[in-house]
Amino acid sequence: xxxxxxxxxxxxxxxxxxxxxxxxxxxxxxxxxxxxxxxxxxxxxxxxxxxxxxxxxxxxxxxxxxxxxxxxxxxxxxxxxxxxxxxxxxxxxxxxxxxxxxxxxxxxxxxxxxxxxxxxxxxxxxxxxxxxxxxxxxxxxxxxxxxxxxxxxxxxxxxxxxxxxxxxxxxxxxxxxxxxxxxxxxxxxxxxxxxxxxxxxxxxxxxxxxxxxxxxxxxxxxxxxxxxxxxxxxxxxxxxxxxxxxxxxxxxxxxxxxxxxxxxxxxxxxxxxxxxxxxxxxxxxxxxxxxxxxxxxxxxxxxxxxxxxxxxxxxxxxxxxxxxxxxxxxxxxxxxxxxxxxxxxxxxxxxxxxxxxxxxxxxxxxxxxxxxxxxxxxxxxxxxxxxxxxxxxxxxxxxxxxxxxxxxxxxxxxxxxxxxxxxxxxxxxxxxxxxxxxxxxxxxxxxxxxxxxxxxxxxxxxxxxxxxxxxxxxxxxxxxxxxxxxxxxxxxxxxxxxxxxxxxxxxxxxxxxxxxxxxxxxxxxxxxxxxxxxxxxxxxxxxxxxxxxxxxxxxxxxxxxxxxxxxxxxxxxxxxxxxxxxxxxxxxxxxxxxxxxxxxxxxxxxxxxxxxxxxxxxxxxxxxxxxxxxxxxxxxxxxxxxxxxxxxxxxxxxxxxxxxxxxxxxxxxxxxxxxxxxxxxxxxxxxxxxxxxxxxxxxxxxxxxxxxxxxxxxxxxxxxxxxxxxxxxxxxxxxxxxxxxxxxxxxxxxxxxxxxxxxxxxxxxxxxxxxxxxxxxxxxxxxxxxxxxxxxxxxxxxxxxxxxxxxxxxxxxxxxxxxxxxxxxxxxxxxxxxxx
Numbered sequence: 001x002x003x004x005x006x007x008x009x010x011x012x013x014x015x016x017x018x019x020x021x022x023x024x025x026x027x028x029x030x031x032x033x034x035x036x037x038x039x040x041x042x043x044x045x046x047x048x049x050x051x052x053x054x055x056x057x058x059x060x061x062x063x064x065x066x067x068x069x070x071x072x073x074x075x076x077x078x079x080x081x082x083x084x085x086x087x088x089x090x091x092x093x094x095x096x097x098x099x100x101x102x103x104x105x106x107x108x109x110x111x112x113x114x115x116x117x118x119x120x121x122x123x124x125x126x127x128x129x130x131x132x133x134x135x136x137x138x139x140x141x142x143x144x145x146x147x148x149x150x151x152x153x154x155x156x157x158x159x160x161x162x163x164x165x166x167x168x169x170x171x172x173x174x175x176x177x178x179x180x181x182x183x184x185x186x187x188x189x190x191x192x193x194x195x196x197x198x199x200x201x202x203x204x205x206x207x208x209x210x211x212x213x214x215x216x217x218x219x220x221x222x223x224x225x226x227x228x229x230x231x232x233x234x235x236x237x238x239x240x241x242x243x244x245x246x247x248x249x250x251x252x253x254x255x256x257x258x259x260x261x262x263x264x265x266x267x268x269x270x271x272x273x274x275x276x277x278x279x280x281x282x283x284x285x286x287x288x289x290x291x292x293x294x295x296x297x298x299x300x301x302x303x304x305x306x307x308x309x310x311x312x313x314x315x316x317x318x319x320x321x322x323x324x325x326x327x328x329x330x331x332x333x334x335x336x337x338x339x340x341x342x343x344x345x346x347x348x349x350x351x352x353x354x355x356x357x358x359x360x361x362x363x364x365x366x367x368x369x370x371x372x373x374x375x376x377x378x379x380x381x382x383x384x385x386x387x388x389x390x391x392x393x394x395x396x397x398x399x400x401x402x403x404x405x406x407x408x409x410x411x412x413x414x415x416x417x418x419x420x421x422x423x424x425x426x427x428x429x430x431x432x433x434x435x436x437x438x439x440x441x442x443x444x445x446x447x448x449x450x451x452x453x454x455x456x457x458x459x460x461x462x463x464x465x466x467x468x469x470x471x472x473x474x475x476x477x478x479x480x481x482x483x484x485x486x487x488x489x490x491x492x493x494x495x496x497x498x499x500x501x502x503x504x505x506x507x508x509x510x511x512x513x514x515x516x517x518x519x520x521x522x523x524x525x526x527x528x529x530x531x532x533x534x535x536x537x538x539x540x541x542x543x544x545x546x547x548x549x550x551x552x553x554x555x556x557x558x559x560x561x562x563x564x565x566x567x568x569x570x571x572x573x574x575x576x577x578x579x580x581x582x583x584x585x586x587x588x589x590x591x592x593x594x595x596x597x598x599x600x601x602x603x604x605x606x607x608x609x610x611x612x613x614x615x616x617x618x619x620x621x622x623x624x625x626x627x628x629x630x631x632x633x634x635x636x637x638x639x640x641x642x643x644x645x646x647x648x649x650x651x652x653x654x655x656x657x658x659x660x661x662x663x664x665x666x667x668x669x670x671x672x673x674x675x676x677x678x679x680x681x682x683x684x685x686x687x688x689x690x691x692x693x694x695x696x697x698x699x700x701x702x703x704x705x706x707x708x709x710x711x712x713x714x715x716x717x718x719x720x721x722x723x724x725x726x727x728x729x730x731x732x733x734x735x736x737x738x739x740x741x742x743x744x745x746x747x748x749x750x751x752x753x754x755x756x757x758x759x760x761x762x763x764x765x766x767x768x769x770x771x772x773x774x775x776x777x778x779x780x781x782x783x784x785x786x787x788x789x790x791x792x793x794x795x796x797x798x799x800x801x802x803x804x805x806x807x808x809x810x811x812x813x814x815x816x817x818x819x820x821x822x823x824x825x826x827x828x829x830x831x832x833x834x835x836x
């Protein structure tokens with residue numbers, strides 16, 4: 001570009017400026033004032049009117065009318081309340097609980113006004129002085145650090161009707177809308193109501209909404225009990241929830257607290273010496289968090305959610321809107337006992353690390369774990385593998401990607417905590433594949449009411465609920481086999497050989513005993529106490545396999561059960577609630593709860609108005625005679641006192657009446673123990689999510705090493721915890737003298753006894769238990785006792801022969817008394833013409 005062109009351009013520009021200046025000097029002052037001030041003002045005013053009219057028309061977001069604002073409700077979390085009145089957890093999208101202003105510490109409102117809106121009681125929703133101050137500071141001085149000058153009412157409007165993108169000049173549109181809503185709020189509510197509405201609405205970080213939730217979260221107290229320095233911490237959070245979080249940024253939070261205290265002193269809410277002394281205090285919090293996945297009874301609450309939604313289906317609020325568990329602040333009352341629930345969770349977390357370590361030790365020397373094939377199938381079903389496959393990668397590329405380390409948070413079974421670590425995704429998948437879990441369920445036998453429910457180790461990482469999982473039950477089914485045999489007429493002292501045998505009708509099925517011992521013969525008590533497989537199968541076949549299946553269903557197991565010999569060894573699949581129902585029948589004299597288990601009592605509004613309630617079940621179903629149930633309980637006391645569950649007495653020191661049965665499935669995949677006292681039935685299960693993961697040895701993998709310790713730890717805690725006395729003590733229904741006599745025989749003999757040697761009838765000739773019970777039932781108990789006292793048992797007389805002789809003598813006396821009564825009646829009529 002040449003110099004001549006530039007020179008001409010500069011000259012023209014200079015001339016234009018001179019001409020403009022000359023024109024301005026020639027114009028009247030009034031005209032110039034209009035051009036400089038009036039025109040911009042008119043333009044701004046017109047723009048304001050356009051924005052105002054469009055805002056009122058709802059072009060920049062929903063514009064609520066006064067009537068709608070009068071019905072403003074905060075979304076509130078629904079609470080799950082235990083039978084002892086404690087909070088187990090909540091359901092929410094926003095964790096919020098509303099309280100009245102009188103239930104909020106006055107320090108909170110003073111700190112809020114001093115910090116956010118010092119002229120709150122002087123304006124009507126819009127503070128023009130504050131707006132001008134902010135405009136001067138932000139626009140003229142360029143300082144944007146002092147905030148936006150919004151009043152408390154404007155901030156409330158923003159919370160109730162969240163902002164949305166406004167395109168060009170978006171902030172002006174947003175502010176216009178908030179100012180109008182704020183003005184309308186001021187017309188609908190008084191200042192005290194606005195403060196309460198605001199404090200119940202604003203977020204305090206970590207998904208905690210409202211002052212009550214925030215107070216409980218950071219200081220474990222209600223909002224009414226907050227001290228001045230604590231109130232300052234929470235109000236300080238409102239400026240920036242994350243930046244001033246006292247848990248994660250304590251120093252910043254303290255600085256912000258001190259600033260809030262200084263502002264309180266400045267506006268006269270606190271004396272300066274007081275704020276100085278409070279600022280000198282260290283920042284201390286008492287943090288406690290509860291949410292959908294953290295807290296007490298997490299697995300139970302997830303199951304409960306579906307039941308609550310089902311119970312509320314079709315029911316409407318007063319405003320005709322369906323009830324919403326996540327926002328309507330419902331109170332859900334359940335039967336779970338908070339103390340027992342805590343003890344159950346503690347028992348699981350105390351025992352699982354040791355059991356998991358045993359699994360690792362069991363396979364330490366093995367070159368290859370037997371579940372590798374199953375694991376690889378799981379890998380290919382994982383979301384990570386499938387997403388890579390969908391991206392077009394082949395198997396080799398996918399596996400290479402899964403071997404690249406990433407930062408992740410996993411459940412550490414050694415500490416029972418979440419830990420951050422650098423781990424390969426393939427190792428993370430293996431970690432959870434081999435992770436052992438547990439289920440524990442405690443119910444009352446008469447009603448099926450649930451008192452504790454633990455579905456796993458940590459819901460944040462494993463959402464599968466093992467209480468409702470259907471797994472093979474192992475030898476815990478054997479009491480049902482023995483009860484079926486008793487009902488079929490077999491006697492408790494009828495001995496069964498432990499010898500191995502083959503059942504040709506079922507593909508030469510050949511039951512085995514884990515220890516390889518097939519010697520001797522066992523009474524029913526002995527066979528159940530030692531959990532002898534061959535004895536159980538023998539009894540099941542002799543009782544009729546279909547009879548066994550029918551009894552299993554009658555007792556409460558609903559799944560498909562095959563009439564095959566292995567049913568006696570627990571190839572049946574069942575859930576923990578079903579097993580509790582089965583054992584409730586034994587504990588409850590042959591009657592099981594009609595509805596299975598019960599846990600939901602009622603659902604109410606926050607004000608206590610009942611929406612729906614459920615009566616705790618009282619009806620029971622008779623599934624066997626009380627004699628059979630009591631005898632089976634007697635057999636199971638042998639399991640606890642002398643058998644596979646004897647550690648409950650020796651190691652865990654559990655006292656009182658106790659019965660139960662251990663159960664270990666094939667390859668030690670599942671460990672069970674279901675036990676009960678007169679007040680409580682408790683079932684425990686331990687295993688991996690995939691049955692392919694199992695123990696190598698019985699020593700480490702049997703139920704006595706897995707499920708039994710969890711059960712024993714829990715019940716020991718129950719017996720040693722104050723306030724839980726109603727769940728232990730008492731005694732089982734006593735057996736009458738005749739039934740007790742039927743049980744008097746050794747648990748084990750080297751060989752079958754020869755009854756003929758003692759002059760006793762063969763087993764086939766003896767009366768069945770039911771027949772004996774029926775014939776004895778016609779006599780008063782004192783008559784039986786008196787006859788036994790008069791006619792003692794002979795030295796060479798078996799128990800059953802003696803029982804038969806006593807019955808025959810009692811029947812003979814009855815017949816004699818009847819003849820005597822008839823003779824008396826005959827002579828009275830003959831001599832006196834009337835009946836005696």
